[in-house]
Amino acid sequence: MIDLDPIQPICIAGHWRHGSGDLYHSLYPATGEAIARLHAASLADVEEAILGADRAFRASGWAQRKPHERAAVLYRVAALIREHSEALAQLQRLDNGKPIQETRSLVASAAATFQFFAAACETLEDTLTPSRGDFLTLSVHEPMGVVAAITPWNSPIASEAQKLAPALAAGNAVVLKPAEVTPLAALALARICDDAGLPRGLVSVLPGKGSVIGDALVRHPLVRRVSFTGGTRTGKHIARIAADKMMPVSMELGGKSPTLVLADADLDHAVAGVLYGIFSSSGESCIAGSRLFVARQHYAPFMERLAAGAAALRVGDPADERTQMGPLITAQHRESVERYVELGLQEGGRLRTGGRRPQGEVFDRGYFYTPTIIEGLSNDARLCQEEVFGPVLVAMPFDSEDALLEEANASCYALAAGIWTRDFQRAWRLGRALQAGTVWINTYKQFSIATPFGGWRDSGLGREKGRLGILQYMEQKSLYWGLNEQPLAWAGGQR
Ligand code: NAP
Numbered sequence: 001m002i003d004l005d006p007i008q009p010i011c012i013a014g015h016w017r018h019g020s021g022d023l024y025h026s027l028y029p030a031t032g033e034a035i036a037r038l039h040a041a042s043l044a045d046v047e048e049a050i051l052g053a054d055r056a057f058r059a060s061g062w063a064q065r066k067p068h069e070r071a072a073v074l075y076r077v078a079a080l081i082r083e084h085s086e087a088l089a090q091l092q093r094l095d096n097g098k099p100i101q102e103t104r105s106l107v108a109s110a111a112a113t114f115q116f117f118a119a120a121c122e123t124l125e126d127t128l129t130p131s132r133g134d135f136l137t138l139s140v141h142e143p144m145g146v147v148a149a150i151t152p153w154n155s156p157i158a159s160e161a162q163k164l165a166p167a168l169a170a171g172n173a174v175v176l177k178p179a180e181v182t183p184l185a186a187l188a189l190a191r192i193c194d195d196a197g198l199p200r201g202l203v204s205v206l207p208g209k210g211s212v213i214g215d216a217l218v219r220h221p222l223v224r225r226v227s228f229t230g231g232t233r234t235g236k237h238i239a240r241i242a243a244d245k246m247m248p249v250s251m252e253l254g255g256k257s258p259t260l261v262l263a264d265a266d267l268d269h270a271v272a273g274v275l276y277g278i279f280s281s282s283g284e285s286c287i288a289g290s291r292l293f294v295a296r297q298h299y300a301p302f303m304e305r306l307a308a309g310a311a312a313l314r315v316g317d318p319a320d321e322r323t324q325m326g327p328l329i330t331a332q333h334r335e336s337v338e339r340y341v342e343l344g345l346q347e348g349g350r351l352r353t354g355g356r357r358p359q360g361e362v363f364d365r366g367y368f369y370t371p372t373i374i375e376g377l378s379n380d381a382r383l384c385q386e387e388v389f390g391p392v393l394v395a396m397p398f399d400s401e402d403a404l405l406e407e408a409n410a411s412c413y414a415l416a417a418g419i420w421t422r423d424f425q426r427a428w429r430l431g432r433a434l435q436a437g438t439v440w441i442n443t444y445k446q447f448s449i450a451t452p453f454g455g456w457r458d459s460g461l462g463r464e465k466g467r468l469g470i471l472q473y474m475e476q477k478s479l480y481w482g483l484n485e486q487p488l489a490w491a492g493g494q495r
Helices: 041-059 067-084 086-096 099-124 156-169 184-195 210-219 232-246 265-281 296-311 330-348 403-411 424-433 466-474
Strands: 008-011 015-017 023-027 034-041 127-129 135-143 146-150 174-177 202-203 222-229 247-251 257-263 291-295 350-354 372-375 394-396 416-420 438-441 474-482
Touching: 008 041, 008 086, 008 156, 008 184, 015 174, 034 424, 041 174, 041 202, 067 156, 067 184, 086 099, 086 156, 086 184, 099 156, 099 466, 146 156, 156 174, 156 184, 156 210, 156 222, 156 424, 156 466, 174 210, 184 202, 210 222, 210 232, 210 350, 222 232, 232 403, 247 257, 257 265, 265 296, 265 394, 265 416, 291 296, 291 403, 296 350, 296 424, 330 350, 330 372, 330 394, 394 403, 403 424, 416 424, 424 438, 466 474
Parallel strands: 146 174, 146 222, 174 202, 222 247, 257 291, 257 416, 291 394, 372 394, 416 438
Antiparallel strands: 008 015, 008 202, 023 034, 127 135, 135 474, 350 372
């Protein structure tokens, strides 16, 4: 659906043209080859996109369309994503190197997200609140205007749909800044929005450096809301700017999620779940189950099986249907993962498996790294506290449930957690006591667009998804509608 040969145009205020920033290449992480060339957006392009979005918001009539009419356009976006699903999955694979099986799921999730928020748009209800006088009181919702959406590189099409769909459903215009290294899925989504009949200018896509383009977007006075997914440090920087503007933000940030394998767990399920939780997406996942706690009595046999399972994972060509782990996103990111592994070893950790680049021709040019498990650290080691965002698991035994809970919760992050146990009551007790936005019990990394998602503490602010996710992109307003036929008593009416 996209011809990658020519220099890619970008979408600025309804016009497809080259960005006026520097020319750069988007690289395929499996080979390091350039797959697309494009000019980044410049600061002038940011200004044009925001002014165009504001114009489209005020003049296109999108916000005033009846909810079912807006929904019809979003249903068409979902249908077009499905129609082009294989092309989009291949594009996403090239853009960020994820295995094709995984990018197919991300594309399906993007279509489902548009479908879900189309339904949320046409079924959203305002409220008639209890009246306390001679008036009707209503609580209604209004769109905000221009929304800035900023996304990371790890699951582009899904995280971009998660912002575009509810923001548009709510009646807003969106200026989307995808990660500099993965611009293609966002551009393809903007094409689809055009083809589905969304008014021109309502969506702009501005590839380019976050510290320049993203920063300018967040600071712009016409931007009335920011939806950000990315690292905690960037999130805090954006939140400080937003505080000065009194602008609402939502933040989907990093994690260092604990997985607890209790003595009564079904070990087959737990081994499979832990492997999937940390090593799928090559560990480049905010919810990666990267801190593992295993009941001491099962620790040795469990780790034996886990290490064997990790070593047997198929790392390789993302185009191969059987591949479980593709490359990391960039050479620099792989170096950062390697530095973390070295740090863990310097801190006293022992390498159980992995800890190296895989050998062989298929790996020569890409940014591959083997699934890695490190043992022997205590929970306060830096490797147990900092997000690696790669295929690196730290494993620790535990003795008592109280100590386990304390350690599992001892993190600045609180995004997700996993529990493996056959004991229903223990699962309930731990599930409620764990401090995390999402807790999986006897499963991991499963999602439903109908279920709110987000983190506590340094893992974020606000929630995406869920039927009420649309309200994140709306202002609430109370209407008092006088019914009394007499003037107000205070100023001359009947006393
Ligand atoms: P990042 O460096 O924070 O970048 C995220 C986005 O912000 C990119 O588009 C980036 O642009 C942009 N950006 C950078 N500096 C900016 C600034 N000063 N102002 C505005 N925007 C700016 O994060 P990342 O390395 O791409 O992504 C990995 C992080 O995302 C991990 O911490 C991961 O846990 C988190 N994440 C969280 C969730 C969640 O739902 N909680 C989901 C996925 C990922 P550039 O591309 O130019 O840097």
